[in-house]
Amino acid sequence: MSAPVDTQPLLSIRNLTTSFRVDGQWRSVVENLSFDVGAGETVAVVGESGSGKSVTALSAMRLLPQANSRTEGEILFGGHNLLTLPEDQMRHLRGNELAMIFQEPMTSLNPVLTIGFQIGETLKYHRGLDPQAARAESLRILERVRIPGAARRLDDYPHQLSGGMRQRVMIAMSLACRPHLLIADEPTTALDVTIQAEILELIKLLQEEEGMAVIFITHDMGIVAETADRVVVMLKGKKVEEGETAALFRAPQHPYSRALLAAVPRLGAMRDEVVPKPFAIIDPQTGQPVPPPQCDLSVDASEKPLLEVKNLVTSFDVRSGLFASVTARVHAVENVSFDLRAGETLALVGESGCGKSTTGRSVLRLVEPRSGQVLFDGDNVGELDKEGLRRARQNMQMIFQDPFASLNPRKSVGAAIAEPIIVHGLADAEEAREQVAELLRRVGLSPDMADRYPHEFSGGQRQRLCIARALALKPKMIVADEAVSALDVSIKAQVVNLMMELQAEMGLAYLFISHDMAVVERVSHRVAVMYLGEIVEIGPRQSVINNPAHPYTRKLMAAVPVPDPERRSMRRGLSLTEIPSPLRPVGFVPPVRQWRDLGGGHLVMDADPTA
Numbered sequence: 001m002s003a004p005v006d007t008q009p010l011l012s013i014r015n016l017t018t019s020f021r022v023d024g025q026w027r028s029v030v031e032n033l034s035f036d037v038g039a040g041e042t043v044a045v046v047g048e049s050g051s052g053k054s055v056t057a058l059s060a061m062r063l064l065p066q067a068n069s070r071t072e073g074e075i076l077f078g079g080h081n082l083l084t085l086p087e088d089q090m091r092h093l094r095g096n097e098l099a100m101i102f103q104e105p106m107t108s109l110n111p112v113l114t115i116g117f118q119i120g121e122t123l124k125y126h127r128g129l130d131p132q133a134a135r136a137e138s139l140r141i142l143e144r145v146r147i148p149g150a151a152r153r154l155d156d157y158p159h160q161l162s163g164g165m166r167q168r169v170m171i172a173m174s175l176a177c178r179p180h181l182l183i184a185d186e187p188t189t190a191l192d193v194t195i196q197a198e199i200l201e202l203i204k205l206l207q208e209e210e211g212m213a214v215i216f217i218t219h220d221m222g223i224v225a226e227t228a229d230r231v232v233v234m235l236k237g238k239k240v241e242e243g244e245t246a247a248l249f250r251a252p253q254h255p256y257s258r259a260l261l262a263a264v265p266r267l268g269a270m271r272d273e274v275v276p277k278p279f280a281i282i283d284p285q286t287g288q289p290v291p292p293p294q295c296d297l298s299v300d301a302s303e304k305p306l307l308e309v310k311n312l313v314t315s316f317d318v319r320s321g322l323f324a325s326v327t328a329r330v331h332a333v334e335n336v337s338f339d340l341r342a343g344e345t346l347a348l349v350g351e352s353g354c355g356k357s358t359t360g361r362s363v364l365r366l367v368e369p370r371s372g373q374v375l376f377d378g379d380n381v382g383e384l385d386k387e388g389l390r391r392a393r394q395n396m397q398m399i400f401q402d403p404f405a406s407l408n409p410r411k412s413v414g415a416a417i418a419e420p421i422i423v424h425g426l427a428d429a430e431e432a433r434e435q436v437a438e439l440l441r442r443v444g445l446s447p448d449m450a451d452r453y454p455h456e457f458s459g460g461q462r463q464r465l466c467i468a469r470a471l472a473l474k475p476k477m478i479v480a481d482e483a484v485s486a487l488d489v490s491i492k493a494q495v496v497n498l499m500m501e502l503q504a505e506m507g508l509a510y511l512f513i514s515h516d517m518a519v520v521e522r523v524s525h526r527v528a529v530m531y532l533g534e535i536v537e538i539g540p541r542q543s544v545i546n547n548p549a550h551p552y553t554r555k556l557m558a559a560v561p562v563p564d565p566e567r568r569s570m571r572r573g574l575s576l577t578e579i580p581s582p583l584r585p586v587g588f589v590p591p592v593r594q595w596r597d598l599g600g601g602h603l604v605m606d607a608d609p610t611a
Contacts (some may be wrong), residue, residue: 002464002595009036010213011060011181015073018052018059026070029055031237033073037181042207042214044245045227046221046260048488050458052237053217054103057183060215061100062090077181095126099174101167105185108170109158115142116154119173126177141172145202167199173204178210185217193515194351197559200227219488221264222518222561233257235284246565263493264563265518271546275299276345276523278500279493293497295504296341299525304474305339306509307363312336314355314362318583329584332358332368334533334590343503345510347524347541349556353582353603355533356513363511364396365389377476394424397470403462403480407454409593414440414450417469423471439468440528443498460491467498477509485516496523517560521545526601529553530593533582535592539602542560549596 018030030052037043045053058064059071062082075082078097083088102108111116119141120134129137135154142150144405145168158166167187174182184203188196200223207214216227224231224245233241233256241254252258262282270277278292314333317326333355340346348356361367363374365381374381376396384392400406407416417439418432427435437447443464454462463483470478480499484492500523502508514520519528521541528538529550537550550556594606 008038010039010041010077011215011351012076013056013060013073014076016056016059016075017072018055019070020070021068021070024071029237030059033234033237033239034200035232035239035242037052037213037215039180039213040207040211041230042216042228043230043232044216044218044224045232045234046218048219048233048235048490051234054185055235056234057100057185057217061094061098061101061185062087065279070295070469078327092126094181095122096177097179097182098181099176099177099179100183100185101170101174101187102322109166111158114155114157115161115169119176122173122176137176138172139238142169144175144206145169145172147172149167167195168202171199171202172220174566175206175210175221176214179212181213181215183208185216186219187519188218188220188223193561194555195519195557196223197561200561202363203227206263219260220561221249221261221489222563225563225565226561233240233260244447249563249565252304255282255288258282259490262289262562263490263491265493265522266543267518267520267521267557267560268523271542274542276500276525276541279522281490281493281497284490293501293504297345297500297504297525299341299344301341303341306342306377307340307511308373308375309339309359309363310337310373310375311357312362312369314367314369314373315357315584326586328585331364331588333585335593336372336530336533336535338528338535338538340477340509340511342509343507344526345503345512345524347512347514347520347527348530349514349527350530350552351556354530355582356515356530357481358533359530360398360481360511360513364393364398390424394473395476396479397475397477398479398481399466399470399474399483400465401485404454406466407462409454412451412453413457413465415456417450417465417472420469420472426473435472436468439471442471442502443468444494454569458491460495461485463491463495464498465486467495467502471506474506474507477511479511479513481513482515483512483517485514492519499523515556516549517545517556529556534590534605536605537603539598539604540600543598543600543602546604547598549598 014034019026019028033056045056047053052150060075060082064151071083103545116135116138119138123129123134123137139150139154142153147153147165147168195205196376203214218224228245231243231245232239233254234593235256241257248257249261252261259282263279275297278295280292281290283290310334313335316330316332317324318328318330320327336359338346348359350356356369362369376392380393390517414436417436421427421435422429436450440449445464447459457465476485485496487495503510512523524541525548526539527541527544528535529552531552537544537553548557596606597603
């Protein structure tokens with residue numbers, strides 16, 4: 001899609017400064033920001049968390065709380081300064097002329113109202129439709145955003161839809177009144193790579209149909225390359241660079257822009273590498289390369305596995321009726337087998353709901369498997385009593401996806417890291433404090449940060465704290481459940497490098513759960529691809545990623561955004577099918593699977609896993 005020829009911008013932001021009152025003082029979050037958006041144009045606003053991207057969007061929509069925020073400058077749209085419009089006029093513009101898609105659809109949709117009601121409410125308010133006409137128009141809009149079985153979905157509630165489908169509903173609500181400008185605030189950050197590809201394709205398609213302009217807020221440079229005409233780079237509330245997408249990718253001028261692009265994981269970059277290799281990072285302040293840690297991450301394949309998982313099955317009962325009898329079961333993990341050696345990283349990949357996280361939790365017995373065997377360091381984890389399991393978990397730790405949710409907000413981070421050391425009787429309080437200081441240094445933080453609380457840290461720092469806590473008991477294996485998925489691209493590279501450096505030093509084994517194929521390629525020795533609770537392909541990383549044999553693996557690979565502006569004209573096509581449900585009737589027996597051995601430990605399932 002070419003840039004618009006109209007020289008008159010649709011939206012013009014001039015010297016925007018947005019401040020918040022903190023402890024009685026005004027602190028600016030966005031400073032003197034200026035850029036334009038032309039009709040039909042896509043402008044990407046990029047930068048790390050805290051750079052002011054979302055605040056810019058909320059300022060344009062006038063959605064910031066008036067009690068503790070202050071917005072100065074001009075935001076010109078349709079001949080009006082949005083910052084000075086009366087609220088009733090601004091309310092009319094929102095939805096009709098301006099629309100916004102938020103990052104997390106589950107918190108943006110009302111959980112107690114049906115999808116059809118929520119879309120219809122917008123149509124009745126802005127377009128004056130009666131209930132019957134609003135329902136008919138809601139159905140048409142759901143069909144436009146390619147939701148399968150749209151007529152049936154109208155009466156569904158948000159929790160009955162997948163993440164990708166909920167985001168499509170948010171797009172449908174945003175486009176219900178055919179706005180001239182759509183602001184998309186990280187609309188794909190929490191989505192799987194295949195769902196992300198479909199949402200990006202949908203926005204492109206609808207943009208072409210409606211001639212709509214788009215402001216795309218993201219920190220994913222692969223998405224920027226595939227969608228944007230121009231790029232605005234923000235750092236600490238200020239614009240540091242702006243330019244045409246191809247020119248910026250070809251020759252970024254600001255050190256921070258160079259750092260962002262250097263940190264982007266590129267699928268195929270490890271094609272000729274046998275073992276994992278840390279990221280090459282550029283210092284965002286100086287623009288100079290930072291030498292990656294020197295890590296020997298080779299693994300002795302003849303060594304006895306540290307972890308052996310055999311025919312693991314985990315399912316969850318679904319109860320209904322007056323007596324809450326079991327009427328169905330969710331087959332989350334179905335006959336999964338793999339092994340893991342000391343110093344090795346096995347990546348479990350697949351979309352949400354495929355059973356990756358349940359597999360990791362089942363290995364640690366955070367959820368109880370229904371059958372199968374988990375052997376760790378020679379011990380059968382399923383047969384351990386409470387005390388034996390507690391001792392075993394000294395050597396098996398977990399890093400969760402959301403570091404803020406996994407840290408106690410009322411406990412200092414030093415106390416949180418020291419707690420497992422003291423509970424397991426490995427040190428007294430004084431010795432634990434010394435060990436905490438050393439652990440903080442190991443993960444690149446200062447020992448004096450031990451007295452701070454989780455809210456005083458950035459997302460990347462909180463994830464480092466969770467790594468420090470996982471290392472406190474000197475484990476042999478760590479289950480990393482989407483440990484870097486929510487991090488900004490440059491922070492992600494730093495945390496991945498840290499994990500690899502610690503792996504080389506301590507001989508750690510990682511069960512690395514992720515849906516980010518480019519990161520998986522960088523960190524893993526072997527890859528297991530999961531679909532509907534089953535492993536459909538497993539083998540050495542080079543073999544699986546360079547020569548994917550299962551159709552689902554190929555689908556995952558094709559959906560990865562590539563940071564190459566030349567791909568902007570590429571169309572992926574939209575899928576109208578959802579992943580089948582893992583809900584099965586009581587007594588369901590899965591079919592016997594057949595496997596092909598492609599050599600070198602590369603196995604692929606022949607049978608259709610949807611059967």
